[in-house]
Every structure is written in structure tokens, then in C-alpha cells.
Amino acid sequence: MATNTPEQITLKELRTDLVRFMMSHKFALEEINTRINILKEEFQYVHDYNPIEHVKSRIKSPESIFKKLQRKKLEISLESIKQNIRDIAGVRITCSFISDIYKIKAMLEGQKDITVLECRDYIQHPKPNGYQSLHLIIQLPIFMSDREEMVPVEIQIRTIAMDFWASLEHKIYYKYNKEVPQRIVNELKEAADTASRLDRKMENIHEEMIGLKQLEDDEAMIFSPESLQFLLANKGIKT
Helix, strand or coil, rough: CCCCCCHHEEEEEEEHHHHHHHHHHHHHCCCCCCCCHHHHHHHHHHHHCCCCCEEEEECHHHHHHHHHHHHHCCCCCCCHHHHHCCCCCCEEEECCCCCCCCHHHHHHHHHCCCCCEEEEEECCCCCCCCCCCCCEEEEEEEEEECCCCEEEEEEEEEEHHHHHHHHHHHHHHCCCCCCCHHHHHHHHHHHHHHHHHHHHHHHHHHHHHHHHHHHCCCCCCHHHHHHHHHHHHHHCCCC
């Protein structure tokens, strides 16, 4: 009967560990997507408003992970991946308004079993090329058959305008193989500034509309039949 060599056993164990490692990130992605959907539906019911326009998620492939290790000149091992790569599972949330971004951030941070490991605010501090977004690295528990694992997930939250700009910028750099003429770099930065001004303007309109709606609701409450009866009753006037 043939027996496995120590090298074969080690390779098999490594393959099993890698599969379980990738599965834990898949489960973490499913878990955070479920939580985002719950927040989305609850917000709709409670506030009659949905701050989330779109949600996209992805898992990095093993090939992509190994390439990232090579670019960073890091050891190619499972332990090295665990210590250095925290964006294997990723979620991108697209919102209508800048204020929605921080509402979603606060709602996620408020969940007691979620830990925020890192927060990079490229909205308050845009990148030199004009890129804007809020990046979070969070950690949440995943319960496997024989253990509990704390798995990191990267969450990017941005407005529709920010997402549109970032998508086009990525396509342009991909087309030119990252050798983009300076004139186009300047125009991209100008486009990012224009998108930022649009976001601010739409935010101001949004806030003004909320104020008008609140004023209408207050007036409707004051002059409703029930309110008038209450006021007259307090004054001792029978209706």
C-alpha cells in the first residue's frame, strides 16, 4: 500500500488551509452583505428613505493575492497573507449624498461585534489625483464548524459621482497601461473637482428639501382636526 511522503502531506495540509482561509472570507462577505441589506431595509421602513443606491462585492483570487505579495516583496505563505493582506473580501457601497456615507459608517461601527481596524477618509483628504471615497477595514466573527475566526473585510463607501469618476479613471489608466499623458491627468483632476462640487451642491439641495418637508409636516400637525380639537379642549371650548 502506497503511503504519502512528508512533502505530500505538507502540500495537502497547505491546500486545505488555503481553501478554508478563502472560505472564511467568502462567509465574511456574505455576512456583511446580509447586515448591509438589513440596515438598508430598516432605514427605508423607519425613515422612508434609502441611503444606499448600490452594493457590489468581490473576493480576490489566489492569483491576485500572490501578485500583491510579490509587488510588496513579501513572503509567499499563508501566514504572510494573514498578516499583510486585509482586502481579500471587499464591499463597495454607493450612496446618493456625502452625509449618507457617514451615516452608513456610523451604523456599521455601532454593531458590537464589528471592530474597525482602519479608516482612511479620502473625502475629507482626497488623493492628489482627486480620488475621493471612505475606506474602512473592519473585522467580524465568522463561526466555522470547529472554531471562530475574526475575518477582515474592506468596505469602500462613496457617492454616485465619486464612483463614476473612479470607474472612468481606472479604465483610462488600464487602457494606457498606467502611462497617462499629463494633459489627461490634469483633466481628470479637474473632473474630480467638478464631481466634488456637484456632490456638495446636491447635498445642499437635499438638506433644503428635508427642511421644507419638515416645515410642511409641522404645519400639517398644527392644523390637523385632531390638533385643533386638542387645542380647543385645553381652552375649555367644546366642539
